[in-house]
Amino acid sequence: MILRRFTGEAEPQGQAGTGRSLRNSLAVLAGGIVAVVILLTALFTYRLSETTRLTVMDDDLRTRSYGVSLQLKDLDSDDREGFEKAFAEFRRATPWAKVSAAPAGSNVFYGDPVPVAGPYAATSSGDMLSQHTVAGERVVVRRSTSGVTVAMSQPLDVFSIVSGSWGAAALVIAGTGGLLAWIAGAAISAVGLRPVRRLHRAIDAANESDQLTELPVDGNDEFAEITTSVNKMISTLEDSKTRQAQLVADAGHELKTPLTSMRTNIELLMMLYNSGQQDQISEQDRKDLERDVMAQMEEMSILIGDLVNLARDEAQQGAEPEDFRLDEVLEEALDRVRRRRPDLAFQFEADPWVITGDRFAMGRAPINLIDNAAKWSPQGGTVRVSLKAAKRNAVLIVDDSGPGIPADQREKVFERFYRAPESRSMPGSGLGLAIVKQVFDRHNATIVAEESDDGGARFRVVFPGRPPEVDGADVQEAPAETTARVIPRKSYS
Numbered sequence: 001m002i003l004r005r006f007t008g009e010a011e012p013q014g015q016a017g018t019g020r021s022l023r024n025s026l027a028v029l030a031g032g033i034v035a036v037v038i039l040l041t042a043l044f045t046y047r048l049s050e051t052t053r054l055t056v057m058d059d060d061l062r063t064r065s066y067g068v069s070l071q072l073k074d075l076d077s078d079d080r081e082g083f084e085k086a087f088a089e090f091r092r093a094t095p096w097a098k099v100s101a102a103p104a105g106s107n108v109f110y111g112d113p114v115p116v117a118g119p120y121a122a123t124s125s126g127d128m129l130s131q132h133t134v135a136g137e138r139v140v141v142r143r144s145t146s147g148v149t150v151a152m153s154q155p156l157d158v159f160s161i162v163s164g165s166w167g168a169a170a171l172v173i174a175g176t177g178g179l180l181a182w183i184a185g186a187a188i189s190a191v192g193l194r195p196v197r198r199l200h201r202a203i204d205a206a207n208e209s210d211q212l213t214e215l216p217v218d219g220n221d222e223f224a225e226i227t228t229s230v231n232k233m234i235s236t237l238e239d240s241k242t243r244q245a246q247l248v249a250d251a252g253h254e255l256k257t258p259l260t261s262m263r264t265n266i267e268l269l270m271m272l273y274n275s276g277q278q279d280q281i282s283e284q285d286r287k288d289l290e291r292d293v294m295a296q297m298e299e300m301s302i303l304i305g306d307l308v309n310l311a312r313d314e315a316q317q318g319a320e321p322e323d324f325r326l327d328e329v330l331e332e333a334l335d336r337v338r339r340r341r342p343d344l345a346f347q348f349e350a351d352p353w354v355i356t357g358d359r360f361a362m363g364r365a366p367i368n369l370i371d372n373a374a375k376w377s378p379q380g381g382t383v384r385v386s387l388k389a390a391k392r393n394a395v396l397i398v399d400d401s402g403p404g405i406p407a408d409q410r411e412k413v414f415e416r417f418y419r420a421p422e423s424r425s426m427p428g429s430g431l432g433l434a435i436v437k438q439v440f441d442r443h444n445a446t447i448v449a450e451e452s453d454d455g456g457a458r459f460r461v462v463f464p465g466r467p468p469e470v471d472g473a474d475v476q477e478a479p480a481e482t483t484a485r486v487i488p489r490k491s492y493s
Contacts, residue, residue: 024186034181042173054138057154058131061140064094065150066127068101073146077103083110097154098137104147114151116141199227259300265293324359326394326463327352327387333366334385341374345382351389355465357443365439368432369398369459376402376457384452389467396461399452410449 068090075082083101087110090099100111109116118130118141128143137153144150202216214231217224269289272281327350338346355362373383381401388395405413412418414437440447445463452458 028182035175038173057138058140061097061138061152061154062129062131062142064090064097065140065142065152066125066144068099068152069127069142069144069146069148069150072101072103072148072150073144075103077106080110087111097152100151102149109149109151112153114141114153115139116149116151199230203230262293262297262300265289269293321356322359323354323356324362325352325468326350326355326362326396326465329359329363330366330385330387330396332363333370336367337370337374337383340371341377343379344374344377345380347382347384347386349385350387351394352468353387353389353394353463353465354468355443355463358439361439362443365436368436369461372432372436373398373400373402373457373459376400378402392464392466394463394465396459396463398459398461399454400456400458401454402456404451404455405449405457413449414447 068086071086072083087099090097098112098114100109100114102109115134116130116139118132118139120128120130120141120143123129126145130139130141132139133156137155139151139153141149141151214234217227217231330350331348334346334348370383370385377383377400383401384397384399386397413433416431416434437447440461443463445461447459447461450458450460
């Protein structure tokens with residue numbers, strides 16, 4: 001069974017089915033994506049917080065340095081006591097910071113040791129300002145317009161501790177978020193892949209029971225669409241399986257009769273020759289037996305050939321379609337049949353017509369159809385073949401001069417191995433018209449059996465297609481010459 005390829009057999013190492021399950025893959029993927037997103041968000045937040053905190057620290061130091069410079073601008077350069085008093089007030093208000101200052105016109109700093117090196121930039125008030133980090137401290141130096149230079153510094157240790165806490169928190173959040181995302185992904189995938197598991201179990205059940213049963217379709221989502229497509233495949237496989245089984249059964253039944261008859265005749269001839277009693281049978285009886293054997297062999301050959309054509313046509317149903325001229329195909333088929341029946345007259349008339357399909361298969365079907373008309377036409381009769389084109393369809397009519405087909409049998413003649421009672425004595429397998437109908441069905445053509453104007457059989461086929469183009473113009477605007485000829489019967493003296 002074909003489905004067994006997908007689920008029943010063990011797959012080679014490294015191929016699909018041997019790795020991580022789709023459920024786990026989706027869970028890991030979801031967890032990884034969420035963890036990365038959380039980590040990037042945490043890092044961005046950490047960086048933004050670091051920049052913000054540094055900006056806030058600089059603003060605070062700049063404000064405090066401006067206040068100190070205002071306190072010191074009126075002090076004399078040698079008023080060390082005044083400087084220390086101002087520093088003391090600053091330390092009480094800001095115990096975590098250091099401060100030093102140099103009077104106007106002096107480079108001697110009083111107070112805490114604070115590095116003052118660094119580039120200066122002018123402020124809107126006219127003061128010169130320097131901001132830099134030295135030895136783990138943030139330093140702000142202000143040279144006021146009064147000439148006083150104030151330097152302040154604040155250690156970054158507390159800030160670093162907070163920043164480290166932020167980094168650790170980011171890692172914890174990322175890890176926790178990733179774990180939660182994996183759990184959520186596993187739960188979501190378990191629910192979302194439930195239809196896939198149900199589909200898998202249904203296919204396994206079909207493999208174990210060797211029965212092609214359509215699967216239930218739930219909902220209208222993508223999984224329902226997949227199930228519907230699988231059901232279409234199952235239906236196609238079931239139809240193919242049924243056709244194959246029916247073909248084998250019918251072929252076995254049809255082959256049984258000529259085989260049995262041929263075996264009986266051959267055994268009778270062998271018994272006569274082995275027993276030395278061949279003289280007891282007349283020459284005419286012996287020739288009749290041999291003629292029966294040859295006729296039965298010919299019947300089997302025809303049957304086997306038709307079975308091969310039928311199976312080949314089913315196998316080629318996926319052939320690449322092409323455009324071809326139907327009128328040319330009919331003319332080729334007519335020429336082949338005419339060589340086998342030179343005692344008949346053939347009338348042929350065909351308008352140009354283009355169809356799309358399998359040219360090889362379409363080449364066999366008209367041969368069977370015209371050959372059937374020739375088989376039923378008596379010696380000296382006429383087979384008429386015409387193809388008339390319209391705007392969207394072309395109509396093929398094949399008439400013979402035979403006895404015609406009874407009305408109650410006109411639908412049955414297209415069934416496989418069906419042979420009317422009056423046709424049992426004639427050569428054939430009962431597959432010719434079945435092959436014709438199968439090929440025409442593949443090309444979206446319809447065929448019906450009717451009665452011809454002279455009482456014989458008529459087969460009417462309606463083909464889709466289009467007229468061919470002539471020099472870029474439609475045939476209806478520039479008509480092509482219709483193929484028409486009469487092939488007379490061969491005369492016998």
